[in-house]
Amino acid sequence: MCGIVGLFLKDPHLEPELGMLVAGMLGTLCDRGPDSAGFAVYGRETPGAIKLTLRAPLGHDFDCLTEQLETTAGASLPRVVRDTHMVVTVPLAREAAIRATLVEVAPEVSVVGAGRRMEIFKEVGRPDLVASRFGLPDMTGTHAIGHTRMATESAVTTDGAHPFTTGPDQCLVHNGSLSNHNAVRRELARHGLAFQTENDSEVAAGYLTLKMREGLSLDRALQASLATLDGFYTFVVGTESGFGVLRDPIACKPAVMAETEKWVAFGTEYRALVDLPGIDAARVWEPEPATVYFRERQ
Amino acid sequence: MPTIDLAHTSLRELNATLHRLKFDSNETHWRVLNPRGQHAVAVGIDAPILVEIEGHVGYYCAGMNQCATVVVHGNAGPGVAENMMSGQVHVKGDVSQAAGATGRGGLLVVDGNAAARCGISMKGIDIIVKGSVGHLSAFMAQAGCLVVLGDAGEALGDSIYEARLYVGGTVKSLGADCVHKPLQDHHRAELARLLEAGGVKGEVDINRFRRYGSARRLYHFHIDNVGSY
Numbered sequence: 001m002c003g004i005v006g007l008f009l010k011d012p013h014l015e016p017e018l019g020m021l022v023a024g025m026l027g028t029l030c031d032r033g034p035d036s037a038g039f040a041v042y043g044r045e046t047p048g049a050i051k052l053t054l055r056a057p058l059g060h061d062f063d064c065l066t067e068q069l070e071t072t073a074g075a076s077l078p079r080v081v082r083d084t085h086m087v088v089t090v091p092l093a094r095e096a097a098i099r100a101t102l103v104e105v106a107p108e109v110s111v112v113g114a115g116r117r118m119e120i121f122k123e124v125g126r127p128d129l130v131a132s133r134f135g136l137p138d139m140t141g142t143h144a145i146g147h148t149r150m151a152t153e154s155a156v157t158t159d160g161a162h163p164f165t166t167g168p169d170q171c172l173v174h175n176g177s178l179s180n181h182n183a184v185r186r187e188l189a190r191h192g193l194a195f196q197t198e199n200d201s202e203v204a205a206g207y208l209t210l211k212m213r214e215g216l217s218l219d220r221a222l223q224a225s226l227a228t229l230d231g232f233y234t235f236v237v238g239t240e241s242g243f244g245v246l247r248d249p250i251a252c253k254p255a256v257m258a259e260t261e262k263w264v265a266f267g268t269e270y271r272a273l274v275d276l277p278g279i280d281a282a283r284v285w286e287p288e289p290a291t292v293y294f295r296e297r298q
Numbered sequence: 299m300p301t302i303d304l305a306h307t308s309l310r311e312l313n314a315t316l317h318r319l320k321f322d323s324n325e326t327h328w329r330v331l332n333p334r335g336q337h338a339v340a341v342g343i344d345a346p347i348l349v350e351i352e353g354h355v356g357y358y359c360a361g362m363n364q365c366a367t368v369v370v371h372g373n374a375g376p377g378v379a380e381n382m383m384s385g386q387v388h389v390k391g392d393v394s395q396a397a398g399a400t401g402r403g404g405l406l407v408v409d410g411n412a413a414a415r416c417g418i419s420m421k422g423i424d425i426i427v428k429g430s431v432g433h434l435s436a437f438m439a440q441a442g443c444l445v446v447l448g449d450a451g452e453a454l455g456d457s458i459y460e461a462r463l464y465v466g467g468t469v470k471s472l473g474a475d476c477v478h479k480p481l482q483d484h485h486r487a488e489l490a491r492l493l494e495a496g497g498v499k500g501e502v503d504i505n506r507f508r509r510y511g512s513a514r515r516l517y518h519f520h521i522d523n524v525g526s527y
Contacts, residue, residue: 251414251432254376254394270335270354270375284354284373286394286413289433 002175003029003127003148004236004255006243006266007276008295012142014262014277019139025265025272026136026146027128032268033148036161037130038122040171040238043141045116046078046089050168052098053113053120054086055158056106062086065106072101083133084158085112087119110159110196115169117141117240122161142297145238145266147173153181154198164205167212169240174201175253175268176233184228204229208237222246222292236266242296251289258282264295300325305332309339319345321365335375340368346385360387363404379406382423395432398425401442407496414451417444420461426496436463437473445492447502455510459517463510464489466502475516479509 005025009015019041026037056062062081069088070077079088090098095114102109113120121134127148131137147162154160163171178184181200188206189195195202207228211221218239225235225246232252237244245266247255256270260278267273270284287293302312312330319325323345330351333339337356340349343366351359354372364383373391382401389397392410399415401423411429415437422441430448437453439461449467456473462485463476472478481489486504493499515522 250434251395256375256394269356270373271356272335274334280353285392289414 001032001150003032003268003272004145004173004175004234004266005029005147005268005272006143006145006236006238006245008143008242008264008297009262010264011262015142016140018141018144019135020137021276022139022144022146023128023131023136024275025267026131026148028272028274029148029268030127033150034126035151035156036122036124036149036158037127037147038120038149038161038163038173039131039134039136039144039146040113040118040120040163041136041139041141041144042117042169042238042240043119043139048092049089050092050095050114050116051087051089051119052095052111053118054088054102054109055084055112055122056086056109058084060084060106060109065109068105069098069101072097082121082135084123085121085134113163113165113171115240118169118171118238120163120165120171122147122158122163124156124158124161143238143242145171145173145236145243147175153177153200157197159196160199160202162201163238164199164202166205166208166218166237169238170208170218171238172201172205172208173236173238174204174233176231176248178204178229178231178233180230200231204233204235218244219292219294226290234268239296242294244295245287245293246291247287247289249290255287256284257287257293258284299327299329301329301331303331304334304336304339309336313338313341316340316343316345316347316349319343319347321345323347333372337375340366343368343385354391363387373410379404379423382406392429397427398423401425403442405495411448417442417461420444424492424495426492426498428496428498430467433470434473436461436476439463443488443492445489445496445507447498455512457516458510458512460512462488464492464507465510466507469508469510472510475513476510477513479511481505481507481509485509 073094162173178200181203193206208221234253235246260282328349333353333355335356341361344364346365348367350369356375358377360368361380367386370389374393376394379387380399382404384403386405388407395414397416398406406425408427412427412431414432416431416435418437420439420442424443426445433451436455440459445464447466450469453473455476
């Protein structure tokens with residue numbers, strides 16, 4: 001099954017409520033994906049800096065890690081710790097050095113996402129509990145995507161939870177199952193991509209990453225995936241300025257979109273959208289199969 | 299008129315209440331408020347009543363319906379009116395995939411569009427879609443009529459048996475063993491009856507419809523078709 005939600009705010013007045021609205025949407029889809037959950041929130045940027053979302057084993061000493069990273073940076077680094085994750089804002093010029101330090105001093109810590117505005121959080125557990133562990137209801141921003149997972153293709157682990165990052169400020173969530181992910185993974189590995197899991201969705205994220213590295217836009221990379229990725233899928237991708245949607249040509253997996261003057265939303269089911277403000281007057285429709293939709297801020 | 303507000307009453311209680319109705323019940327007109335996309339709203343009714351649902355519903359609304367008229371003032375999710383036996387289901391908005399799936403009788407009317415697989419494996423139900431239908435509609439359709447005032451997506455009527463398909467707009471492609479057939483007078487009469495039942499009599503020109511049905515080369519297996527498998 002799995003459930004996906006996405007919310008893009010057109011009205012800046014709603015930005016303080018982004019996390020609360022998305023937490024409600026995710027909570028509704030607990031029954032489509034009770035194993036684990038994750039979400040990407042696009043908030044404020046700091047000029048000249050990039051945010052790294054780090055994930056560590058439970059109980060990790062983030063204070064000690066931060067000190068080590070600050071030594072490398074030669075400056076103090078703004079950070080927010082949320083449960084097993086820490087978002088640390090680093091100067092762009094020091095990003096590579098800080099990543100190198102991370103690998104050296106804390107190999108057990110992984111970078112789950114990086115970007116000027118994107119923060120990614122994911123964990124095993126009931127989606128509503130995962131959302132409150134990370135304090136999602138208090139988060140603010142312009143847009144967010146989220147996922148509730150019912151594992152079918154690989155183990156229930158934090159690494160197997162969505163979203164999967166595909167590049168700076170980009171991530172992917174997936175509802176469905178890919179049937180040729182092993183073959184595609186081998187092909188991507190030959191191009192130098194490394195994978196953390198046996199998960200089919202991570203392969204889809206890797207595919208998009210490679211295509212964009214080869215010069216395609218995200219839009220074109222998604223189009224290209226129609227020919228390569230076999231199986232059932234609804235993909236939602238988060239970008240710095242919005243989100244995109246693609247359903248497989250057979251459209252096996254459900255998908256609903258809704259729009260008002262104040263927001264655009266995606267939900268695996270309409271149920272996920274019913275508490276959005278003004279939903280009763282929203283235009284509600286089902287996205288067409290094999291068609292890439294993007295909703296982005298100009 | 300009894301009104302059940304799903305903001306205060308559980309779905310299970312709504313359906314149990316409707317199931318308890320005797321065939322000759324005097325409570326013949328029901329309103330359901332705040333469906334909020336819930337699944338299986340008003341399923342399994344077996345009495346000649348009218349149920350009006352105020353809002354969008356989720357999966358399988360009015361499934362297995364018998365004798366009742368169910369009106370959805372909104373959109374419906376996947377599998378609306380699936381396995382309907384008799385009666386009528388009228389959706390004022392759009393419907394998701396597999397509308398009217400496996401229906402054995404009755405009438406499904408969709409004022410908006412239907413997504414993929416509309417009328418999949420229909421077995422006697424009549425379906426009228428005033429907008430367009432998605433791909434693989436009437437897949438393995440066995441009996442009944444699918445009337446589409448707008449367009450049909452890819453692979454219409456794939457592996458069709460004896461259902462009759464009438465499309466007013468364009469057809470993106472026909473599925474295996476589905477062919478265009480001439481519209482004869484008794485088909486025009488059937489179409490007129492269905493359009494009247496769907497409330498659009500006189501609004502559309504019957505002669506713009508094209509009829510599609512089975513070429514009968516696939517389901518009576520013939521060795522010449524072995525390449526089709």
